[in-house]
Amino acid sequence: MPRPRQPRLTRQLIVDTATALIDAEGLPGFSTRRLAAELGVRGPSLYNHFATKDEILDAVADTVTGAVDTSGFASRDWVAALRDWAWSYRRALTAHPNIVPYLAQGPGRRPAALAMADAVYGGLVRAGWPPARATHIGAALRYFVAGSALGSFARGFVEDPELYAAHYPHLRDAHRLAEHQQSVDEGAFALGLDALLHGLTAEYARTAGPVESARPSG
Amino acid sequence: MPRPRQPRLTRQLIVDTATALIDAEGLPGFSTRRLAAELGVRGPSLYNHFATKDEILDAVADTVTGAVDTSGFASRDWVAALRDWAWSYRRALTAHPNIVPYLAQGPGRRPAALAMADAVYGGLVRAGWPPARATHIGAALRYFVAGSALGSFARGFVEDPELYAAHYPHLRDAHRLAEHQQSVDEGAFALGLDALLHGLTAEYARTAGPVESARPSG
DNA sequence: ACCCTTAAACTAGCGGTGTAAGTTTTGCCG
DNA sequence: CGGCAAAACTTACACCGCTAGTTTAAGGGT
Secondary structure, eight states: OOOOSSOSOOHHHHHHHHHHHHHHHTTTTOOHHHHHHHTTSOSGGGGGTOSSHHHHHHHHHHHHHHTOOOTHHHHSOHHHHHHHHHHHHHHHHHTSGGGHHHHTTOOTTOHHHHHHHHHHHHHHHHTTOOHHHHHHHHHHHHHHHHHHHHSOTTTTSOSOHHHHHHHOGGGTTGGGGGTTHHHHHHHHHHHHHHHHHHHHHHHHHHHOOOGGGOOSOO | OOOOSSOSOOHHHHHHHHHHHHHHHTTTTOOHHHHHHHTTSOSGGGGGTOSSHHHHHHHHHHHHHHTOOOTHHHHSOHHHHHHHHHHHHHHHHHTSGGGHHHHTTOOTTOHHHHHHHHHHHHHHHHTTOOHHHHHHHHHHHHHHHHHHHHSOTTTTSOSOHHHHHHHOGGGTTGGGGGTTHHHHHHHHHHHHHHHHHHHHHHHHHHHOOOGGGOOSOO
């Protein structure tokens, strides 16, 4: 078949369909041939629009990351900004959990991830954190959010009571976790985030300060 | 070739070789044929010892998790125990970073991961944390450790200054992160862990208490 | 109005993957 | 010592990412 009157594929259409496919069938079920079939097309046609499969995945990941809101760093104090950002970040990832293992490996060349890192780092430095500390804080929060979206604690447990009862006495009711999965994960996230921010606030009082009153000695 | 005088393969030998191969070439470079070649064998022979490739990966992941030390929960206060565990957990994962994306998806049916979860949960409950809180704390710490081992913040940046300078003003020196990768990641982990534990200590003072003096209400 | 370049689909095919099926020979147990 | 299970093998299937070359339509230049 030759070139059609109207192009059947667009980068945008490919990315949207890929996102839906990954959401529906997971990363292992996502192949270029399968994606092409979903688009009514023949596989290699995708390579007219993307150079590699990873480039498609990067575009999907970038779209997901693009939904994260970092506007708090422009308008609120750093603790509130971090909290808003972390929750927004988490919501963006849990909306498409299957892409997280790919996405979590690093910002790489994805512009949205870089813009996010830039906004967080800039906001923290503006709030008076030393640059090295700002990097650490951004990384630590990213660890926590990515980990929470990736390894849903509850989802990992198998629904087979027998498996646990025998050998792991404290986990006797672990299979019930699957029922409360969302609430367990959200509760753990809320607790951990609050604890993190609490600890950072204490650290801030000890070592950092507003930009206009730079600390006198190193 | 028929059955040999002495079996050439053992589950243990397969797991060890698989671990080394994954360490050396990463998850994408790990295939059953490649592993078999490394063992001087023909590919399908592995299926005499493991049912699927994932079962091999589970065994590798379980061995890695088995190196995590949870003994602190038996001998130290809960804060020190959590700290020791988190660092041990992190060391175990960063020793084999390439398996982490697979491992981080959940404990599943891997006994070492389940034993670890059991020890942490039990230790926290013994220390006076309400069961639901103990679950949340274990999960939160796991998020943080898995996230830090998975998405090394520094490793994710590309070594191309131009890429950042143009569009992300605050990340102008991001490419330098690659040079200090280990120190950035460890610093971020140390900061985040301390903050988490600080926040949990405050929460403990507010809501929990030793088992022998159970709170009177709610 | 025509040519020519480029775009966007196609088909064919390469080397690789996980794994199922069936074969062969050995070691061990009754 | 007969027979069965174990552990290697070969063959093969369906799928994978991706390359190469083909075909035809779209669109810009003269």
